[in-house]
Amino acid sequence: MNAGMDGNPRADGPAGFGRPEASRENTAIETAALTKRYRRATALTDCTVIVPQGRISALVGPNGAGKSTLLRLLTGLASPTSGSALVLGGTPRQDPGFLADIGYLAQDVPLYRRLSADDHIRAGGYLNQRWDAAAARVRLRELAIPLDRAVGTLSGGQRAQVGLSLALAKRPRLLLLDEPVAALDPLARRHFLSTLTTATADAEDGLTVVLSSRLIADLERVCDHLILLAESRVQLCGDIDELLAEHTVLVGPRKDTTALERTHTVVLSTKTARQTTLVIRRGAPLIDPAYQAEDISLEELVLAYMGAAAPAAYAHLSTVGDEQ
């Protein structure tokens, strides 16, 4: 599964980990070599990430990259094969105090299909010491979602909103959302994300959010932190602005890149007959003037790392240093 990872320029570890400015902040999530193996496949390999408190982190990666597994490990719904996770200062565990701090919404929006949204809100009141039923009702009424109908009869978008409202009603310190917008149409997607941003802005004491998606474009506007998973491994982790600042797109003549690689890390190189496009992580400010340097967009960055992680899957987009 991980063939092709050897010789990867970033095999020395995920970017962004252990940087002083990251470790000085309070961390909401800190994992070390977190690994989850199932009988047939490894879902997550040596995952080491840090999410500082108060961030909205985009957990991005293709299908089967390990996003859901990581989120489930962070909630304690699953336990790791090896490695460790610190979530809000403790190991995910069966403890009312820990559970109270985590808001989680799984991809399939797990709810009791025959119960209504109002039933869920009432149940939540009994199941949680901290529970803001009024806010959940207000939010759902604003969205014109019927409170008294069985949630199984609601549309996917409405169900997702119910799930989000329930997760927020816990007033969690960490909100983990697994592909919350995947099933939504563009308008519902916008509603959902604006609900989320309003809620994070309202939360006084540093709500941290991790939300996963296959596409960064879904999340770009609301996130300030990125975890990129591909092939069950972390490819990138860090502050989005810093990541963008560290990476550059170089467009230049088709020539040997060995010299360039002495100072910079080439993430991805795309070669056509006449020119080479390189995505590099700069090791020094100076860049060969033969290349034209351009700022990188978040989407380009994500695609470059995804392409580098799974060259075969992205062969139509790029060639990865195979001519050297």
Next chain:
Amino acid sequence: MTWLTWRQYRLQAAIGGAFLAALAALLLVTGLGVAAQWHSALAACGASGTCGSLSGTLSLGNHAVGFLVVMTLGVPAVLGMLLGAPLVAYEAESSARVFAWTQGVTRRRWLAVKAGWVLLAAAVTGGVVSALVTWWEGPNNALLGDAFSSSRFELMGVVPVGYAVFAVALGIAAGTLVRRVVPAIGITLVGFVAVRLVVDLWVRPHFMSAVTHLYALTSTWAPGGSAWQLASGVVTPSGTRLAMVDGTDIAPNVSSSWVPQACGGGAVGGRGSQSAVLSCMQSAGYRQFITYQPGNRYWPFQWIELGIFVALAAALIAVTFAVINRRDA
């Protein structure tokens, strides 16, 4: 958690309550009839002095209702399949448990409250049904004295409570292990019937060591009260126990094939010689025997059986807790 449990099960509770009320009404009305019939029969036989043969002539109650009463043997299995099996399996199948398991209660508490209420409901249902049936069958027990026999022992007293609790616990455990409602229902049914049969056939007869009574070949004897007869036949001088299997007999309990050579061997013929053969065998040391559990052990046996099924239920619930705690959701 209690509220959520009630919210999830209130429909089942209403349906179950309605069935129970209907059964209670039916049994109360017909049971009063049975009691009246019994008392007038007693008065009549007392007047005519024929009470000794009453059990051979009197048939109490309506056959359809009697059949329904026997059918209550199935109540625990139904509870196990409808309340126990879906308890964890339905939520696993629909992934709804992820909602419950990410609220501010631990899985342990989630299971403890849910399983606790459902087990209590099962125990109460089993108890109410058993109380109704025990009362309804009272005259029959007095008439036939067979409350200790296998099929009637399981119908009355406290054991139906144990069966109900066990069946529901089995359903919960099966549903937790297979995480699918329909297979869990199947496992519950098969497992419940299997365990009941094993206890009935091979375990219950040994709750206490049975009493064996030996008596002369030429006499008759029966244990007093409503004893549970386990075996009867002839014991040889060397201690081998012989039980009647075929129909060729020289006395109700004695097969002609058992007659030793000294007393004429198998070639015994003619009714006149039978008493001679029997007294020959009697003096050679042959005796009739009856192995039984005395009638005064009925309640100890009820409590032992209840204890066994409650203990099995507790073990299954313990397994469920361990699995729920350890396995990934």
